[in-house]
Amino acid sequence: MADLRNNFVGIKSPNPFWLASAPPTDKAYNVERAFKAGWGGVVWKTLGSEGPPVVNVNGPRYGAIWGADRRLLGLNNIELITDRDLQTNLREMKQVKMNWPDRALVASIMVPCVEEEWRAILPLVEETGVDGIELNFGCPHGMSERGMGSAVGQVPEYIEMVVRWCKQYTRMPVITKLTPNISDIRHPARAAKRGGTDAVSLINTISSIVSVDLDTFSPNPSIGGKGSHGGYCGPAVKPIALNMVAEIARDAETYRMPISGIGGVTTWRDAAEFLALGAGNVQVCTAAMTYGFKIVEEMISGLSDWMDEKGHKTLDDITGRAVGNVTDWQFLNLNYVAKAHIDQDACIKCGRCHIACEDTSHQAITQMVDGVRYFEVIEEECVGCNLCVNVCPVENCITLEALPAGDLDKRTGKVVDPAYANWTQHPNNPMAVVAAE
């Protein structure tokens, strides 16, 4: 059995599956249920300053998009940070941590960008005995209008400044949660690092409008006919999150900085992908909100079974394993040649590969051969783009196969060169680096 124990910036948990700071972690009742279900850790729903708590809308907070069978693909929300009294949260956190000493409990915090505010709340949080804090610089709705959340996360200097205060006023590990609503994720990550953060977590939700009611012309979720952008999450955002995690993982300035991966983790496989791209653990919200806390059983068993199958003994054997394979486009091997191949036994003759290629790509798939409906790759035209593979409804019916070195590429008439050659050396590149004579 693979060892799933997780040590993230010194915070230990029996597995790498944490619940993200969000509605499911708003109070002891839910968090206790989550721990009973097997979650390794919980980031408590974001705490605000002492005083009157924030208020939420009294109508719909969530909007969604679905697949044809009502599978929830993306969720957005306009809920704010905890709307419960700070002291109530602190009291419950302390009790939960005492009840569950082997689980990770992290407090998410969002207070105004004022040093006194942070200095005031940190000792209160530390007194609960939680394992660490997560700085919420991510929420893109509501709180950002008040100069908090993503409004901070979008300004690297603010990030650095607040992280520095936190490192100064608490001994607890600091995880800085980043917003994806920014042009280049490396800048806030670098700022957090400069401030001395122990780790970053990402992504928080993406600013979004999920749909518009075409009868009332109100965006959804609709509060009496009006809507506001919400934070988008769930399976649909995973590719964006994976890229941002990878960008930080391979950036020279933030290389090997611990990352807690967040964004659409729904199955063990999603989690394994985040880990491979450099995450030390993952945080989950939408999957739990869709299926309940029990969903973690599939994640734990799936990750463990896969690790056993592949001979990975601990999480360290996986974390970062794909980072070295993420590179800039300019370094991709231009001598690598692949062609699509259609398995005629698997082909159900729907014609989608042909029309996708014919109308939108390279006219490299037949639709008829000898008067019979027949879909076959024309190697003289195929650039190996993979579109046919992606639109084919039958898995593994169309595959992209690399041409071995020495074979003739019928499209270019050139023999496949075994040597690696990229754009930086290509003769068509006016900036090409020419080897010294």
Place this chain on the structure above:
Amino acid sequence: MDRLGSGIAGGRLAPADYDKNFSDLHPRLDRHEALVASDRCYFCHDAPCMTACPTAIDIPLFIRQISTGNPLGSARTILSQNILGGMCARVCPTETLCEEACVRHTAEDRPVEIGRLQRYATDIAMETGRQFFARAAETGKTIAVIGAGPAGLACAHRAAMHGHTAIIFDAREKPGGLNEYGIATYKATDDFAKREVDYLLAIGGIEIRTGQALGRDFSLSDLTRDYDAVFLGLGLAGVNALGLEGEDLAGVDDAVDFIAALRQAENKADIPIGRRVVVLGGGMTAIDAAIQAKLLGAEGVTICYRRGKEQMNASEYEQDLAASKGVLIRHWLSPKRILGRDGTVAGIELDYTALRDGHLALTGETGVIACDQVLKAIGQSFTTSGLGALAMERGKILIDEHCRTSLPKVYAGGDCTSRGEDLTVQAVAHGRDAAEAIHLQLVSAGQPAVAVA
């Protein structure tokens, strides 16, 4: 049409037709089909399918594990509740259990294909030979298990997991019980029952002694004397008789014997079958016998049942399956006598029946169906022998919710008990739960008393 000659004869079909007719009824889903089928599961909370399963398999979890590409993890989920999950995937009347309870059955009359998904995962696990369970440290305790059917096997496996040794005694030549002898051939092809027994025995600590019958080779008191606990998974050895004129004629056979002979036959052409066959009964045995009679090349097969369609024990799915194979099901007909010619069956005379004031009554009208073979499938019965003072209920062994009988150290489960339905999956649940109860009894008996003062 000479191959359809009257009387009872084997070899009515071309050899290739036997292979075709007795091949897998529902071949295993391929990976893509399994992904599409598993994608339909809603991962319900407190899932109705799970509640409907006598072994309470975590169905939403195992289906989700299939959908996330983890069929081995899925098999572990299944087998941890039901070590005979492979056979249950084949023979469970899912249409009246998990799939009937499926919320998508309610919503759109098309449940998630739970049985076929269960088979997908368990087949993969068995093919890879992956074992999920290991024996605990040996306890030195030995349990006598009587009957190597689903109940006995499940009991022995769970007992072995806890470190006990199980000795299984079975009167027949091969282990497996009804899985080996009682299941329609097309539901368990490729010697599946034997392969499953081998898979289960791999845990170790289980010995099977065949050809050993309770009441003949040993008595219950012998067992209670010699073993730490006894589990009775005896099944139903007896078959009900018609008690009618002509029952002794050549060509009147018990359906269970016919099904067993067919299962054991290397060459299905060796099994003789009538040209026109009448099957008496309304349960699964009647359906299995009738369908297989048709598949052996009988020209006409008629099931006669004394009540209506709604009262048939066979599920609607099974009835439809029979109809699709060309079996004619006739209701409200009760056998009156079997007609013979030269000592062999020539036909059957039946009374028409009706419900009068809630009671089954003969209408007075009769009819005759010409036939040359009659297969009786009117129920099996528990035959007692060597059980001593064991308390019974409605002709079967009385057990409580922990499968305890009226005698200390003696547990029972499966069809021989009066608790639950007569189903493979119910027998597995009994066997498993009895082993847990036995384990508790054995370990608590082994604990020294702790002084508190």
